[in-house]
Amino acid sequence: MSVFKKTLLVLLALSIIFAVVPRANASSYFFKFTSEKAEFVDTFGKMYALPHRPIVKDGDYLVPLRAVVEAAGGKVAYIPKTHLVKLIYGERYAEVALLSGKGSVMGRDFYFATKPFVIKGRTIISIGFIAKLFSGSVFIRNSQCVLNFYRIFSAKDVLGNKILIKKEPNRIVSLAPNLTEILFAIGAGSKVVGVSNYSDFPKAALSKPKVGGFFNPSIEKIFALNPDVVFVARGTPLTTINKLKSLGIDVFVSDPHNISDIYDLILTVGKITGNVEEGVKLVSKMKSEEKKILESVSKIPIGKRKKVYVEIWNNPKMSVGKNTFIDSLIKEAGGINIAENAKGNWPVMNNEAIIKANPDVIILLYKGNINKVKSRPGWNTISAVKNNKIFIENPDIFERPGPRIIEALKILFDILYGHTGG
Amino acid sequence: MDKKFKFYLLVISFSLVLVAVVSLLFGQIKIPFNEFLSALLKRGGRIHSIIFDIRLPRFLLSSAVGAMLALSGLVMQTIFRNPLVDPYFLGVSSAAQLGVSIAIVFGAGITFFGISLASLLAFVFSLVLTVLLAKISTRINAERSRAAIVLLGIAIAYLLSAFNNFLSMFKREVFLESTFWSLRGFSNADISQFLFAFPFLIIGFLYIIFHSKEMNIYLSSDITAHSLGINLRWFISTMLVFAALLTSVSVVVSGSIIFIGLFVPHIGRILVGDERKKLAVISTLVGATIMPLFDFIARSALPSQEIPVNVIASLIGAPFFIYLFFRMRDNGLFKY
């Protein structure tokens, strides 16, 4: 055979292998079993008890049926008269007839390599059956077994609405830029089929179909994209959310107020999209970076903490008040927000008050002109102006509660206690 | 009924049907005609859903609102004998926004039986205003009550502005959200809103039609109307109550949509003249046709965005109105 034909054969073989052999999806939710312990863990490290150890028999991996299915959020019902076990998981269902040892999933017969049996009143069954019910995949190696599947998501969103997502969403629409960033950061970007107009990060998001603005998206467009779930930030009007729901679309509303809320949001988004592990990894990475910054902050004595004035708009001069996100960032970075006692979340600042407060550092969160700021009347007496510590920063990083928030924290810390600039 | 009226009645009715078909058939998503027909007949399927869950409610609601605003504007222009007044002259929109601002402070997401707190308070506040109007116009004599009502409308508008500014010190959302609320148009139209608004439209329309004679007489002068047995205070107050009610319902379901109430009655007058009964019928129909047309443009002009319907109404309405003004001036027919 010619080299060409050989290469073709190899490629063919490889593709068959990849198609047929179930691959463990590294980004999905899993249960990990070991035949040595009567327990298993999930992606988050949470431990679940088992009434009996898993049994390895004739190459098949068997586990207690009810404990595993219910731990995943499924429902198990046993009918004593007929010795039938009925199972429901989200939109999927299955049945096992204990007497005959026959089983079916979604109406199709399931072939048991080893028939299910009962020990001390508990049904022990092949893990492949459970995997089929969960529409997941199994990876067995010696005494270990990993069951990858989409875990049904049930929770309340920030509006108090109960959300129940029964199967892994494959078509996601994001109506807020921070949610788009989160989706891409946890690897769910390929599932995103529509974004709001202002979703401009990461670059890949720019090529996604646009569905409209923040408060006036095109309902028709969203509906036509046939999404499984729409992620929405708190500012989208209730009427839009309700309209989408009335069309049968799942809507998840988020509203993070501080960094810890952002971590929860990332984990939740991961749970909903099925990219659970990625979410967990991202959060732990962000947490460790945050920890480093906090350590550096703690080394700075209280007396040496710097005062910072953050201006989010210049006409009128608006800063950030006590309950805002940015204020909490400033505090974490070890800064003192000169506007923290001003009334309201976005106080309009008084020139004299700023001069009196004498900030050490000024940060403009808009495309401003540093020289114009310097030449404001009376501002030449301000410390930050004298020492040339006026910085223009990207408002997106500071104002979007998303994966780049730690970057904002870092920038803040560097500006306050690190580099020079301006 | 004269020939002119019959002719325009037919033409406008036909246009209404045409606009209805266009509204259902066209939009941001292309629907081929054969699929459109089959979707009309069978249930289920995405096309069916787009037509019946998204476009149909939009058409029905915008049609109803257009009719209500046109009627309300007509009543206003009659009562004040002034061709330049519109439904919002009474301050209804401001009152509703006041309610919305308060709702936002408490948390706009709260719902009672599926109705948002914002819509509820908006309606309540505009009803309070309506009752206030009724009381004023029954207590004082006709001339003074008209002046008092004008002042009331202005006062409410300033009050709202001040209140909004005050509240937004504490919650930035107040200003943003209340503005969004009044600009929202028909983008989230639901059939329940139409079912809420429709009875008001019918009742208002019938009442106005049945009192068109009184309106004709009232137009000539106060004392003529009085001498013919029309109780001016009662007449003015009930008419204004209906105008306020129609406007309130429109504002609650779709925010403040400008211009329609102002210029549809003028269009009606150009077509069929000043007689109130004919004018009311034609204005209602024109309003019912124009509003969905504007909404259609608003939702289809840009590829993935919705232009607020007010923008379309202003872009088309303003130049038209200027043209109207010059035309009327030349004819020396600057009437109400």
Add this chain to the structure above:
Amino acid sequence: MDYLNIKHLNFGYLKDSFVLKDLSFFISDYGVYILLGRNGSGKTTLMKILIKYLPYHKGSVKINGTELSSISLHDLSKNVAFLESEIPMISLKVREVISWGFYPYGNGGNVKSVAEILHLDNLLCKDFNSLSTGEKKRVLLARIFAQNSKIVLIDEPFNFLDPYYQTEIALILKKLAENRVVLISTHNLDAAQFVGKKIFLLDNGRIIAEKTGENLFSDDLIINIFGVDEQLKPHFKRFFRIKRC
């Protein structure tokens, strides 16, 4: 029973001022009666009170024997018709305007017969605003005819009309008064003389005299009413060709 009986009527727009002071008169027969007085003497005010457009606090006003305050607006409009001195702008058809007389009962068919009385039948389909002043007055009077009330009050019917129309209106008033009480206000002495059965002189808020018919011009009382001071008197007499009896 008198058609109109007014006793000691007092009215003032402001608290301490009075337009009508202790005014009394009565009318018990059909015919044209004149309220004669200067501008601002209270003629229009009196009429407005009679149709309940203005309130009165002191005195008694009885229409067909019933006190005005106990007559409903609707009943009043059936018994008393009023025509204001100004001609309003009405952009409706003449037919529509005349049909107002039948309000609140619809009676479109009778519009034609009323129009014929005043020779308006060829104008029925015309726009009211497009008519001449005299024609407009005729249309408004047609409406009064249509109202068919026993008492008719007309404020300054001869205003804005040329002598032709003044004569025409005078004849229409006489026709109206065949079976009605027609009370008109005017300061037009010629017209008053021509058409009036009895003339009530209104001065300083009260009826100071009742006169009948001719030679109003030579009447000293009337000359005094019109406030002729010594400077104006010779001109006044020449203007109105006053003959000394």
